[in-house]
Amino acid sequence: xxxxxxxxxxxxxxxxxxxxxTDKIIGGASPYIALASSYFGVKPQIISVVGGxxxxxxxHLLDGKGIDTTGVEVKADGKTMFWAGVYNKDMNQRTTLVTxxxxxxxxxxxxxxxxKNPDVLMLGNITPSIQQAVIREIGARPKLIVMDTMxxxxxxxxxxxxxxxxxxxxxxxxxxxxxxxxxEYALVKAARKILAMGLQYLIIKxxxxxxxxxxxxxxxxxxxxxxxxxxADPTGxxxxxxxxxxxxxxxxxxxxxxxxxxxVVAGSVMGSFCCEKFGTENLQSLSEEAIAQRVKQFEQLSYxxx
Amino acid sequence: xxxxxxxxxxxxxxxxxxxxxTDKIIGGASPYIALASSYFGVKPQIISVVGGxxxxxxxHLLDGKGIDTTGVEVKADGKTMFWAGVYNKDMNQRTTLVTxxxxxxxxxxxxxxxxKNPDVLMLGNITPSIQQAVIREIGARPKLIVMDTMxxxxxxxxxxxxxxxxxxxxxxxxxxxxxxxxxEYALVKAARKILAMGLQYLIIKxxxxxxxxxxxxxxxxxxxxxxxxxxADPTGxxxxxxxxxxxxxxxxxxxxxxxxxxxVVAGSVMGSFCCEKFGTENLQSLSEEAIAQRVKQFEQLSYxxx
Numbered sequence: 001x002x003x004x005x006x007x008x009x010x011x012x013x014x015x016x017x018x019x020x021x022t023d024k025i026i027g028g029a030s031p032y033i034a035l036a037s038s039y040f041g042v043k044p045q046i047i048s049v050v051g052g053x054x055x056x057x058x059x060h061l062l063d064g065k066g067i068d069t070t071g072v073e074v075k076a077d078g079k080t081m082f083w084a085g086v087y088n089k090d091m092n093q094r095t096t097l098v099t100x101x102x103x104x105x106x107x108x109x110x111x112x113x114x115x116k117n118p119d120v121l122m123l124g125n126i127t128p129s130i131q132q133a134v135i136r137e138i139g140a141r142p143k144l145i146v147m148d149t150m151x152x153x154x155x156x157x158x159x160x161x162x163x164x165x166x167x168x169x170x171x172x173x174x175x176x177x178x179x180x181x182x183x184e185y186a187l188v189k190a191a192r193k194i195l196a197m198g199l200q201y202l203i204i205k206x207x208x209x210x211x212x213x214x215x216x217x218x219x220x221x222x223x224x225x226x227x228x229x230x231x232a233d234p235t236g237x238x239x240x241x242x243x244x245x246x247x248x249x250x251x252x253x254x255x256x257x258x259x260x261x262x263x264v265v266a267g268s269v270m271g272s273f274c275c276e277k278f279g280t281e282n283l284q285s286l287s288e289e290a291i292a293q294r295v296k297q298f299e300q301l302s303y304x305x306x
Numbered sequence: 307x308x309x310x311x312x313x314x315x316x317x318x319x320x321x322x323x324x325x326x327x328t329d330k331i332i333g334g335a336s337p338y339i340a341l342a343s344s345y346f347g348v349k350p351q352i353i354s355v356v357g358g359x360x361x362x363x364x365x366h367l368l369d370g371k372g373i374d375t376t377g378v379e380v381k382a383d384g385k386t387m388f389w390a391g392v393y394n395k396d397m398n399q400r401t402t403l404v405t406x407x408x409x410x411x412x413x414x415x416x417x418x419x420x421x422k423n424p425d426v427l428m429l430g431n432i433t434p435s436i437q438q439a440v441i442r443e444i445g446a447r448p449k450l451i452v453m454d455t456m457x458x459x460x461x462x463x464x465x466x467x468x469x470x471x472x473x474x475x476x477x478x479x480x481x482x483x484x485x486x487x488x489x490e491y492a493l494v495k496a497a498r499k500i501l502a503m504g505l506q507y508l509i510i511k512x513x514x515x516x517x518x519x520x521x522x523x524x525x526x527x528x529x530x531x532x533x534x535x536x537x538a539d540p541t542g543x544x545x546x547x548x549x550x551x552x553x554x555x556x557x558x559x560x561x562x563x564x565x566x567x568x569x570v571v572a573g574s575v576m577g578s579f580c581c582e583k584f585g586t587e588n589l590q591s592l593s594e595e596a597i598a599q600r601v602k603q604f605e606q607l608s609y610x611x612x
Contacts, residue, residue, distance in 0.1 A: 185396060302610070
């Protein structure tokens with residue numbers, strides 16, 4: 001089974017949206033990425049850190065979906081990272097109420113031997129220097145390294161960020177971040193500049209306006225977001241997208257543009273499932289039929305005969 | 307040749323964008339709709355009104371593209387409608403500097419005999435009562451009546467607007483307007499409510515985020531906007547979209563969902579051309595090859611093999 005190594009936060013989230021609110025539930029980037037990827041016949045392996053307060057039930061949940069947590073360090077005397085946030089009425093903006101980094105504040109990733117030489121490496125949105133450390137420790141260079149990041153690192157550690165981007169194959173950011181990183185407003189021009197940093201693909205995420213895939217040879221593909229009846233909670237949709245993308249790519253083993261296009265659809269499929277329930281709930285119990293059915297919906301949404 | 311009757315403003319526009327600015331040029335909804343539709347092998351026929359100051363050269367321009375202007379009343383002692391606006395840096399917002407309705411203030415549309423019984427009727431965004439008057443005067447009910455409108459009419463003449471929507475087959479509005487009209491945030495729910503007013507199709511325009519087509523039987527199709535190298539001026543993009551849509555529908559003579567999907571792509575194609583130059587300039591001189599090539603770009607942008 002092809003392997004997908006994932007580095008990213010593992011945390012407690014407390015979320016409030018117009019559809020409801022949760023107590024502390026499993027959150028952070030890595031469970032969304034790992035759960036979403038687990039449906040594509042690959043072995044997700046998480047590198048992260050939690051405190052002694054992290055429930056065994058969450059490890060069992062991940063184990064039960066075939067997700068390897070050997071690389072999750074448990075600091076028995078520390079507390080797990082905690083994030084709390086509230087969404088506005090339209091769920092297109094959120095306010096962070098609490099961010100307690102706790103054990104994540106001095107996270108030094110350690111890659112188990114059993115994780116080495118993965119087919120794909122997914123770098124969740126964390127300090128670029130930590131992303132770099134994982135690339136150095138991962139063994140033989142993976143066929144594909146995918147990196148998520150955000151404007152925060154563009155503002156605080158631009159040099160580290162720049163150097164990290166130059167080490168990876170795929171970057172996923174949103175449209176505003178693409179504009180900030182490139183200094184170009186038109187996304188075609190922004191993409192060309194960012195791809196010139198040595199990327200094979202740039203994915204620009206536009207939330208409920210879909211996602212654009214740009215290839216280094218000028219190719220462009222657009223995957224719409226599925227218009228949903230109900231959005232319960234958009235938390236983790238971007239990470240679920242990344243998980244679907246990486247899971248599909250790791251399973252196929254090819255990195256050509258046709259494969260990347262389908263992987264962006266796989267990502268959009270998982271992002272759409274994520275939003276329908278709170279937290280990772282919907283990602284914990286999807287059926288193959290539900291996924292196949294949703295892929296069909298994306299085909300119907302996109303195909304036309306002129 | 308199938309006929310497309312169009313009612314809408316015909317005006318002078320003065321436009322400023324980060325890419326440049328124009329003096330008074332031909333503007334208003336109807337020239338964009340008519341020019342865009344003229345590439346689909348149909349006969350566009352404009353119903354509108356101008357003042358004695360409207361240049362003969364503009365009539366020649368429209369005549370030269372096979373557009374019938376018999377139904378454009380010239381009020382020799384009046385002044386043509388004038389609009390001036392300036393766009394922000396990102397061209398996603400604009401400020402109106404001047405709106406002089408002039409002869410358009412008491413526009414009473416009169417439909418020439420040669421316009422009667424068209425295949426498709428396009429009601430540009432004007433007072434709903436005027437749109438209704440045109441429907442009553444147009445002769446035998448067209449196979450398809452398409453209506454554009456905006457939030458202004460939702461706020462000022464909601465009852466007239468409601469009655470007019472119930473007389474047409476296709477409504478084109480943007481996402482915020484769909485939410486306002488329906489009272490629903492999720493576009494799927496908003497669409498269902500609006501379609502229940504008796505529409506066959508609802509088109510929700512999202513500008514550079516594409517367009518959604520909803521059918522009365524629950525069908526959904528999404529056409530992306532083509533990511534452009536350069537946006538010179540977004541003025542008229544929505545009207546160009548409507549023109550491409552109506553032109554394609556009038557040419558095909560069918561109103562089924564597959565045809566409507568392709569027509570939405572035709573609309574997106576014309577909207578993309580419109581934005582690349584100021585005013586109607588790009589729509590005045592497109593080649594069949596350029597249009598066919600751009601349709602191909604939309605196919606490449608949308609198609610995937612999972």
